[in-house]
Amino acid sequence: MENVKWREDADAALVAETIRFRLEVHNTACADYVRFLVWARHGFAANRLLGSGAAANLGQGMKAAQSMADRFLGVTSLAIEQDQGSALLARASCQDA
DSSP states (O other), rough: SSSOBBBBSSSSSSEOOOSEEEEEEESSSSTTTTTEEEEEETTEEEEEEEEEESSSSSSHHHHHHHHHHHTEEEEEEEEEEETTEEEEEEEEEEOOO
């Protein structure tokens, strides 16, 4: 994910969006770290959280979010199923190399 354009957002400190992903980096109440989130985008349906983490500062959070999204680029399908009416399980099928 090269050349990702980051912008400031009302809900998140920094946001970058691609066709497949939404990346967010949030400041925390504790100034020692920031939180980053990687969301799968599904058109009009709600986005699905793929992963999150913490980093020392905004710059490292941006790099970590991009790195996490890069790991999901090989995923060809992401199916969200409901298990017994309450718990959600995510299944991913990866491309054969």
